[in-house]
Amino acid sequence: MVYSTSIGLKTKGFTDIQNITPEVRQAVVDSGIREGIVCVANPGSTAGITTIEFESGALADLSQALDRIAPQDGRYEHNATWGDGNGFAHLRSALVGASRAFPVKNGAPVLGTWQQVILLDFDNRSRKRVLTVVVVGE
Amino acid sequence: MVYSTSIGLKTKGFTDIQNITPEVRQAVVDSGIREGIVCVANPGSTAGITTIEFESGALADLSQALDRIAPQDGRYEHNATWGDGNGFAHLRSALVGASRAFPVKNGAPVLGTWQQVILLDFDNRSRKRVLTVVVVGE
Amino acid sequence: MVYSTSIGLKTKGFTDIQNITPEVRQAVVDSGIREGIVCVANPGSTAGITTIEFESGALADLSQALDRIAPQDGRYEHNATWGDGNGFAHLRSALVGASRAFPVKNGAPVLGTWQQVILLDFDNRSRKRVLTVVVVGE
Numbered sequence: 001m002v003y004s005t006s007i008g009l010k011t012k013g014f015t016d017i018q019n020i021t022p023e024v025r026q027a028v029v030d031s032g033i034r035e036g037i038v039c040v041a042n043p044g045s046t047a048g049i050t051t052i053e054f055e056s057g058a059l060a061d062l063s064q065a066l067d068r069i070a071p072q073d074g075r076y077e078h079n080a081t082w083g084d085g086n087g088f089a090h091l092r093s094a095l096v097g098a099s100r101a102f103p104v105k106n107g108a109p110v111l112g113t114w115q116q117v118i119l120l121d122f123d124n125r126s127r128k129r130v131l132t133v134v135v136v137g138e
Numbered sequence: 139m140v141y142s143t144s145i146g147l148k149t150k151g152f153t154d155i156q157n158i159t160p161e162v163r164q165a166v167v168d169s170g171i172r173e174g175i176v177c178v179a180n181p182g183s184t185a186g187i188t189t190i191e192f193e194s195g196a197l198a199d200l201s202q203a204l205d206r207i208a209p210q211d212g213r214y215e216h217n218a219t220w221g222d223g224n225g226f227a228h229l230r231s232a233l234v235g236a237s238r239a240f241p242v243k244n245g246a247p248v249l250g251t252w253q254q255v256i257l258l259d260f261d262n263r264s265r266k267r268v269l270t271v272v273v274v275g276e
Numbered sequence: 277m278v279y280s281t282s283i284g285l286k287t288k289g290f291t292d293i294q295n296i297t298p299e300v301r302q303a304v305v306d307s308g309i310r311e312g313i314v315c316v317a318n319p320g321s322t323a324g325i326t327t328i329e330f331e332s333g334a335l336a337d338l339s340q341a342l343d344r345i346a347p348q349d350g351r352y353e354h355n356a357t358w359g360d361g362n363g364f365a366h367l368r369s370a371l372v373g374a375s376r377a378f379p380v381k382n383g384a385p386v387l388g389t390w391q392q393v394i395l396l397d398f399d400n401r402s403r404k405r406v407l408t409v410v411v412v413g414e
Contacts, residue, residue, distance in 0.1 A: 001414075002311045002312050002413045002414045004311050004379065004381055035140045035142050035272065036140050036272060036274055037175060037177045037239065037272055037274050037313060037377075037412075039239075039313045039377050039378065039379045040379075041378055041379050041386050042388075043386050043387050043388040043391060044388035044390075044391055045327060045328055045329040045334075045388055045390055045391040045392075050232050050233075050235055050236075051183060051231070051232065051235070051236050051237075052183055052228060052231070052232040053183040053216075053228055055216065055219065055220075056215070056219070057214065057215035057216035057217070057218060057219035057220065057225070058183075058214075058215075058216040058225065058228045058229070058232075060215040060216075061214045061215050061216050061225050061228065061229050062228075062229055062232050062233075065207065065208060065229055065233065069207070069341065069345070070341060076333065076334075076337045077332070077333035077334075077336040077337050078329075078331065078333035078334040078336075078337050079333070080333060081331060081332070081333035082331075082333065087333070087334065087337050090328060090329055090334045090337065090338075091334070091337050091338055091341055093327070093328070094326050094327065094328040094334075094338050095233075095326075095338075095341070095371075095372070096233070097235065097326055097327075097373070097376065098326075098327050098391065099327075099376065099377060099378050099379070099386075100235065100237065100377075101175075101177050101237060101238075101239040101313065101315075101377040102177065102179055102237050103142065103177045103178075103179050103237070103270045103271070103272035104272065105142055105270055105272065110179050110181050110237075110270040110272075111181050112180075112181040112182035112183055114182075114183055115181060115182055115183040115236065116183075132379045132381055132386040133379070134311065134312060134313055134379035134380065134381065134386075134413075136175075136274050136312055136313050136412050136413055137140045137272075137274055138139075138140050173278045173280050173410065174278050174410060174412055175313060175315045175377065175410055175412050177377075188370050188371075188373055188374075189321060189369070189370065189373075189374050189375075190321055190366060190369070190370040191321040191354075191366055193354065193357060193358075194353070194357070195352065195353035195354035195355070195356060195357035195358065195363070196321075196353075196354040196363065196366045196367070196370075198353040198354075199352045199353055199354050199363050199366065199367050200366075200367055200370050200371075203345065203346060203367055203371065207345070233371075234371070235373070238373065238375065239313075239315050239375060239376075239377040240315065240317055240375050241280065241315045241316075241317050241375070241408045241409070241410035242410065243280055243408055243410065248317050248319050248375075248408040248410075249319050250318075250319040250320035250321055252320075252321055253319060253320055253321040253374065254321075274313075274412050275278045275410075275412055276277075276278045
């Protein structure tokens with residue numbers, strides 16, 4: 001069995017971090033799949049998907065770490081080529097990854113109690129994003 | 139076809155790195171699935187899953203790199219909020235990722251000869267972990 | 277339904293970045309699968325798989341960032357043990373990840389217009405690589 005759906009959301013960019021766990025959980029419920037794999041992706045090269053405890057302190061720590069790894073005001077060859085100033089966003093997306101798969105068990109994605117699936121929008125402007133969620137299993 | 143199982147283990151925390159390849163290989167064998175995808179996850183936000191050559195030098199290099207990226211004695215807002223002192227562990231988990239999928243071919247996960255699947259427990263104490271392994275395919 | 281194939285390529289090593297999107301797209305087309313999950317992996321511990329806008333500036337930025345995170349001329353315990361000098365490659369592979377899964381929709385991997393799937397060969401010599409692509413779905 002396969003089920004797919006999408007998650008639409010607006011972001012503010014600049015490492016705007018949004019909790020998409022309720023939507024991912026709902027997709028698994030709607031799929032009717034009890035055991036399998038769910039894969040979540042943002043089509044695009046300036047955002048990332050990972051998990052974290054969705055708590056303001058941990059989110060700030062992640063954002064600050066990415067500022068160190070790929071500073072917003074760094075010198076990027078992408079910017080020199082395109083002049084769109086979001087080289088840091090491309091770099092962060094490549095390092096964090098734009099998709100992530102999770103096991104599904106008992107009709108739910110396998111996540112810890114405080115662990116949430118997040119979209120990080122690294123772009124340097126607000127964006128409308130449409131994520132894809134696919135569930136495969138039975 | 140879908141098969142799921144779990145891997146229980148005790149860790150010492152503080153980037154304790156454990157080789158879970160035998161258990162992942164066994165899960166694929168037990169599934170009877172010859173071709174498909176296997177997804178491994180630790181439910182929780184203070185551990186990570188990736189692959190490496192399981193050799194003490196490479197493990198030390200990875201541990202030291204994570205100490206630079208997210209130092210244990212760094213200043214974390216998560217710690218300021220919760221006082222549990224494991225902000226570095228949350229950050230490392232978000233960056234490394236808490237789940238990973240691999241192709242399955244010829245009844246085995248697709249891995250190089252020296253490439254091993256590892257759990258990294260970043261938490262600041264010993265933990266009992268129960269990982270989930272799901273295999274989908276035929 | 278399950279379909280698997282492989283992608284053979286030669287690399288120059290030293291973070292040689294190759295665009296494997298056409299091959300991944302073709303694998304999904306050849307599978308006949310319209311909806312599901314595609315998983316791409318390099319079996320081995322000195323390469324990585326992720327996505328990026330395949331533009332020379334963004335590629336240079338990623339390469340330079342990895343040089344900072346895991347410098348080629350850094351001091352690695354792996355090198356001390358084995359003398360093969362590719363400790364930086366093992367570290368980069370563990371951090372970037374050697375496999376990645378993407379949703380499949382409408383008979384194609386879910387990717388942005390400018391987003392490409394890449395192999396990064398971090399090893400310190402030219403290599404022949406044989407990647408595995410598995411598609412699961414219907």
